[in-house]
Amino acid sequence: MTITTFKDYLRNQILTTLEELSMPTRDVHLEKSKIPEYGDLSSNIALTLAKEVKGSPLDLAERIKENLHLSPDYCSAVTISPPGFLNFIYSPKYIRKQLITLLKTGDSYGKTDVGKGKCALVEFVSANPTGPLTVGHGRQAVLGDTVSNILEWHDYDVAREYYFNDAGRQMRLLGESVYVRYMESLGEKMTLPEGGYQGNYIRDIANHIYKIHHDTLKEQPDSPVFKETAEKIIFEDIKSTLEKLGIYFDGFVNEKTFYENQAIDQVISRLRRKNLAYNLDGAVWLKTTDFGKSQDTVLIKRTGEPTYRLPDIAYHEDKIKRGFDLIVDIFGSDHKDTYPDVISALQCLNYRTDHIQVLIHQFVTLKQKGVKVSMSTRKATFVTLDDLIEIVGADVVRYFFLMRNMKSHLNFDMDLAMKESEENPVYYLQYAHARICNILKYGKEVGIPSDVTADFTLLKEPSELNLIKELIYFPEITKQILDSLEPQIISNYLQDLATLFHKFYTECRVVTEDISLSVARIGLVSGVKTVLASSLEILGISRPERM
RNA sequence: GCCCCGGUAGCUCAGCAGGAUAGAGCAACUGCCUCCUAAGCAGUAGGUCACCCGUUCGAAUCGGGUCCGGGGUACCA
Incomplete structure (x- = not known):
């Protein structure tokens, strides 16, 4: 289930819940949460309904939350934050599954046959x-x-x-x-x-x-x-x-x-x-x-x-x-x-x-x-x-x-x-790509296998999870650029992805004594490389392996 | 005159299907390389989101008006 279908799933569940509660239905807007405290995806549905239903947005959000039945395979928790946002948190299982999908799909990740x-x-x-x-x-x-x-x-x-x-x-x-x-x-x-x-x-x-x-x-x-x-x-x-x-x-x-x-x-x-x-x-x-x-x-x-x-x-x-x-x-x-x-x-x-x-x-x-x-x-x-x-x-x-x-x-x-x-922003992106190439080369030299069946539950650091979540978002980005034909959407995404990678790089060493963790991180990093490379390819910018 | 874009940090620009603390790069300042590339990271400083009015629980984002810049309004392309 890609992020796009994940959102559709959430939307449908919310709509069903609204019907069950005999509340008016409308377009459910879901957006990426701005800060981690607000979960991964947020919806303002309770706020927009408040006037029509004549209730406090917080109460409404609470009622929706109580009646919402989300599969724990996808969504591990729903929280409410003032003034009445519903926040959804990806389940760890979902996150891992998406990373594995990315690694299995490789260069085709984010492509459609539209x-x-x-x-x-x-x-x-x-x-x-x-x-x-x-x-x-x-x-x-x-x-x-x-x-x-x-x-x-x-x-x-x-x-x-x-x-x-x-x-x-x-x-x-x-x-x-x-x-x-x-x-x-x-x-x-x-x-x-x-x-x-x-x-x-x-x-x-x-x-x-x-x-x-x-x-x-x-x-x-x-x-x-x-x-x-x-x-x-x-x-x-x-x-x-x-x-x-x-x-x-x-x-x-x-x-x-x-x-x-x-x-x-x-x-x-x-x-x-x-x-x-x-x-x-x-x-x-x-x-x-x-x-x-x-x-x-x-x-x-x-x-x-x-x-x-x-x-x-x-x-x-x-x-x-x-x-x-x-x-x-x-x-x-x-x-x-x-x-x-x-x-x-x-x-x-x-x-x-x-x-x-x-x-x-x-x-x-x-x-x-x-x-x-x-x-x-x-x-x-x-x-x-x-x-x-x-x-x-x-x-x-x-x-x-x-x-x-x-x-x-x-x-x-x-x-x-x-x-x-x-000192140009484009080097920032290319450097992320080159760094990963070097890590993968190094990993190979010291015998760390690249393995899709790695134990990705070992990836728990915030900088690791944030990175994966950004990767999960890529199919949504490719959909957006197709709908809008606006290339700067992908430029902005690339910038964000590179930032998260560089942060991860400073905080987490990929190749260490800990073999299982190293394998998992090699997997993560090669996923990042795939998405960086795909994005750069769309923009027609070269992907240097060394800088 | 009329129509279409734009006006966000000193500079170049993101963000704009209304949302929760407005971002990045460059420029300025402070830290960080015995460790997979410091073209990196962390931090400080920098903003009446051109201006006014309105809609809204909430406006950089929507509507109206004003000002400034670009383009069109050609028997130029």
């Missing part, structure tokens, strides 16, 4: 190839990859997808900027176009082109070579950066596809038939006012060029048609206002959209020397993700982004990041 036979698509990063990835993109990259990991953990077949557009104004500007730098390397003085790309990488690309074509493109500012070479080089650069973070995509989808296969035209004509698209002032509009917006939005500009919204609809239609059971989109907060239009449009085209989940994350604001810098790829006022990885390492980058709630703004202070790389 996603068995189902496939999911996760779209993220999706930056156009106009420049290197910035620290800002890093947040989304790490988030998307970790969300994918979470789904995979629960047995989903996950496809990571990157959507991009190599047509359009920005890419045209990119090509023009490269041409200017190319001419400069030929000794010609030129100025960048309005809003052109100022980064040094443009010069590198220009030099690269020069090495191949020399001055033969001098008179050909419109040559596709500039844009195409830039795109190719930049994409390679982006991929290599992502690779450093352990992120690999299963597919890259080009927006162009939906122009070429006429998906866009079909979307337009179908929207027209539904009276949701119309012509005005030479543009084609989407009737977003029908979806509750204060004004309609343009789908095709007067120039004949679609806005990004139209191919977005076609792209999502394509995603749906590919038959995924779950579609996750990860967007920055700048998309907050646009994706509902896409969803609404799809619904109007008679698609089911309840399997589309959109995760919006807030931006990273960058601080350098205490001053806020607005990040712009065009103006080259950004710190590249690559530089950041170089400075602090991939593990730190990943953890830095994952320990925060995606809804929170993130103030990224470069100076602090560098300083913290010396």
